[in-house]
Amino acid sequence: MKPSRRVRVTSPQTRIALARRHRPGQHLLPLPAPADVAGARAAFRRQRRLALATMSGLAATVLGMSGLVAVLPTLDHVGVAGVPLSWLLAGVAPYPLLLALAVLHVRRAERAEDAERAEGGLAVDERRDGR
Amino acid sequence: MTGIVAIGSVLAASLLIGIYGVRAARSTSDFLIASRKVSPRWNAMAIAGEYLSAASVLGLAGLVLKNGLGTLWYAVGFTAGYVAVVALVAGPMRRSGAFTVPDFAEYRLGSPRLRKLSGCIVLLIMLLYLVPQFKGAGLVLNLVSGTPYWVGVLLAGLVVSFSIVAGGMRSATYVQGFHYLVKLAFLAVPAVYLLVHAGADARGEVLEPDRATEFRARTTVEFTIDTRLEVTEPTTVERAPERGEPGEPDRLASGTHDIASGEELTFPAGAPVPEPTGVPQLGGEQWSRPLLDIENSGHPLLGTWSTLLALTLGAMGLPHVLMRFHTSPTARTARRVATGVIALLGVFYLFPAIYGLLGRVFTPQLVLNDATDSVTVLLPAQVVPGALGSVLTALVAAGAFGAFLSTSSGLLLALAGGLSHDLFSGSVPRLRVAVVVGTTVAVLIALPAFRVDINVLVGWAFAVAASTFCPLLVLGIWWRRLTLTGATVGLAIGAATSTGAVALSTVTTLDPGLLTLLLAQPAAWTVPLAFATMIGISLLGTEPDWAEHALLRLHAP
Numbered sequence: 002m003k004p005s006r007r008v009r010v011t012s013p014q015t016r017i018a019l020a021r022r023h024r025p026g027q028h029l030l031p032l033p034a035p036a037d038v039a040g041a042r043a044a045f046r047r048q049r050r051l052a053l054a055t056m057s058g059l060a061a062t063v064l065g066m067s068g069l070v071a072v073l074p075t076l077d078h079v080g081v082a083g084v085p086l087s088w089l090l091a092g093v094a095p096y097p098l099l100l101a102l103a104v105l106h107v108r109r110a111e112r113a114e115d116a117e118r119a120e121g122g123l124a125v126d127e128r129r130d131g132r
Numbered sequence: 133m134t135g136i137v138a139i140g141s142v143l144a145a146s147l148l149i150g151i152y153g154v155r156a157a158r159s160t161s162d163f164l165i166a167s168r169k170v171s172p173r174w175n176a177m178a179i180a181g182e183y184l185s186a187a188s189v190l191g192l193a194g195l196v197l198k199n200g201l202g203t204l205w206y207a208v209g210f211t212a213g214y215v216a217v218v219a220l221v222a223g224p225m226r227r228s229g230a231f232t233v234p235d236f237a238e239y240r241l242g243s244p245r246l247r248k249l250s251g252c253i254v255l256l257i258m259l260l261y262l263v264p265q266f267k268g269a270g271l272v273l274n275l276v277s278g279t280p281y282w283v284g285v286l287l288a289g290l291v292v293s294f295s296i297v298a299g300g301m302r303s304a305t306y307v308q309g310f311h312y313l314v315k316l317a318f319l320a321v322p323a324v325y326l327l328v329h330a331g332a333d334a335r336g337e338v339l340e341p342d343r344a345t346e347f348r349a350r351t352t353v354e355f356t357i358d359t360r361l362e363v364t365e366p367t368t369v370e371r372a373p374e375r376g377e378p379g380e381p382d383r384l385a386s387g388t389h390d391i392a393s394g395e396e397l398t399f400p401a402g403a404p405v406p407e408p409t410g411v412p413q414l415g416g417e418q419w420s421r422p423l424l425d426i427e428n429s430g431h432p433l434l435g436t437w438s439t440l441l442a443l444t445l446g447a448m449g450l451p452h453v454l455m456r457f458h459t460s461p462t463a464r465t466a467r468r469v470a471t472g473v474i475a476l477l478g479v480f481y482l483f484p485a486i487y488g489l490l491g492r493v494f495t496p497q498l499v500l501n502d503a504t505d506s507v508t509v510l511l512p513a514q515v516v517p518g519a520l521g522s523v524l525t526a527l528v529a530a531g532a533f534g535a536f537l538s539t540s541s542g543l544l545l546a547l548a549g550g551l552s553h554d555l556f557s558g559s560v561p562r563l564r565v566a567v568v569v570g571t572t573v574a575v576l577i578a579l580p581a582f583r584v585d586i587n588v589l590v591g592w593a594f595a596v597a598a599s600t601f602c603p604l605l606v607l608g609i610w611w612r613r614l615t616l617t618g619a620t621v622g623l624a625i626g627a628a629t630s631t632g633a634v635a636l637s638t639v640t641t642l643d644p645g646l647l648t649l650l651l652a653q654p655a656a657w658t659v660p661l662a663f664a665t666m667i668g669i670s671l672l673g674t675e676p677d678w679a680e681h682a683l684l685r686l687h688a689p
Binding site: 056068096107110 | 201202204205207208209211212214215216218219220223336339420421422423432433436437440444464467468470471474475477478479481482485610680683684687688689
């Protein structure tokens with residue numbers, strides 16, 4: 002059997018950029034819905050607010066928990082089932098909190114995207130952002 | 133022997149899964165991003181499998197043993213990094229259509245030169261990250277089979293480059309997913325077993341760090357490096373000038389003692405473990421507080437925060453992490469996959485600390501010899517003597533080897549991408565050559581790096597990523613006014629300061645203090661500096677008129 006012919010493939014952005022290097026900005030694909038720039042700006046700002054909120058939560062979690070261990074040395078001597086509380090704060094407690102932060106962010110971001118799509122006038126069935 | 137069999141089976145299974153993937157690797161798209169035909173579950177497992185490197189499997193337990201509970205924050209930082217990825221980069225990066233960070237740099241700022249600069253930084257980060265992986269592989273093979281360290285490193289290089297050259301990302305994805313399971317099972321099951329089997333007495337000792345650490349049994353330590361020991365209580369030891377020679381009783385008075393490489397000391401059971409200088413006393417106050425007092429600088433909270441900053445923000449800048457999101461079909465799945473990774477990492481990271489904590493009780497001699505990276509592999513035989521112990525050792529060793537295999541495959545792919553996709557134009561034969569070149573360089577650097585702690589190098593890679601690609605991506609994705617000049621200068625300054633600081637801290641010996649801390653873990657100042665540079669210089673210029681379009685495109689659902 003004849004082996005399939007090998008084709009040189011680059012990422013879509015690279016391909017476009019290579020083809021039109023002399024005209025920067027031309028490599029951008031057109032904006033999909035919401036097509037109007039105002040809508041897209043609002044969507045961007047909404048996502049940025051969400052990202053900022055999640056990052057603040059993240060900073061509060063990791064810096065706050067390590068800060069707690071630093072300012073409350075007594076946590077080293079308070080035990081839960083014999084394990085010092087400060088060890089649990091560093092070794093176990095952060096993980097469920099981090100997961101919760103991420104899940105919450107995904108839910109809020111997706112809800113915001115759904116709302117934007119609805120405003121952009123796109124039929125809900127056409128929801129696919131894969132390109 | 134069991135160890136070789138176990139590692140052999142993991143290798144064989146990986147090769148089989150890899151060969152299954154060979155059929156698919158026909159184009160650059162297959163090679164780098166698996167043509168997006170991987171299910172989200174496998175993808176999350178593969179990402180976790182790739183991310184849990186030798187640093188996590190071997191290094192974390194070793195760090196807990198050597199530097200104490202503060203090193204638990206390393207694992208927290210590694211996981212928190214994925215929250216930042218979910219919140220800031222996963223979705224927009226997937227929408228940008230860029231495979232790699234340099235690709236993204238060109239998309240957002242439209243400059244092939246910036247792409248080349250980013251490509252060079254990718255190479256730097258990947259090498260810093262690859263070298264400790266090869267060190268881990270050489271170490272594990274050395275421990276389970278006694279082969280010289282360099283044989284293990286060379287063998288590992290051959291295996292990894294072969295499987296990548298053949299299969300690319302598609303095969304790597306399945307292999308790495310398989311490796312997550314191997315790592316979790318082979319680390320978690322022995323950990324629980326050891327914890328149960330160690331007995332109430334040893335568990336009590338684990339939880340009572342205030343008690344000075346003592347040798348549980350008569351222990352012979354063969355010193356392979358010159359060491360300065362601080363002895364707190366006079367101890368009678370048997371001292372032999374060289375291995376195999378009869379030891380003479382010698383009384384070590386309290387104070388410092390210099391032990392030359394090659395000497396052999398035998399400590400009686402119950403003798404307190406002496407401290408090598410520069411390492412916190414095992415089980416002492418500093419050791420058991422969960423804060424990272426880097427280089428004994430006396431600023432534990434600043435050290436902890438600087439490390440957390442480097443790891444949390446560094447994760448999003450790691451080229452092999454980013455490339456992964458393009459194996460998802462849509463931006464939404466990319467975000468969800470990243471969330472799945474957090475769950476998988478959280479489960480895994482509960483276990484390395486167990487090895488470190490048990491290691492303090494059962495194998496404290498590793499600290500004397502600066503060989504704490506091997507605690508995970510050596511511990512089972514100490515807790516459970518006999519055949520079962522060697523089976524457990526074999527499992528752990530195979531898990532560690534799996535860690536090495538999957539991480540280094542991912543790293544090599546990203547390295548190959550950096551070499552050929554970003555610096556030259558990409559095609560599959562060139563990618564394959566790039567993989568071989570990358571492996572060769574990493575192996576050559578790993579050969580003399582036997583004494584460097586795995587996590588020192590990995591932490592360095594994270595600090596560089598946090599000071600370069602993190603500001604580039606965050607500002608590129610969320611700030612319209614970023615300009616080409618701002619990004620370029622910021623990248624250059626971030627790379628130079630973070631690389632230079634850690635390099636300086638490894639070659640100089642200064643008195644411990646704020647300066648040593650800021651050199652050893654520079655993220656606390658290099659990350660803000662890189663951000664400030666990019667923002668400041670961008671504000672001086674004006675962005676091109678298509679910048680807003682490029683930005684909005686990243687967030688359009």
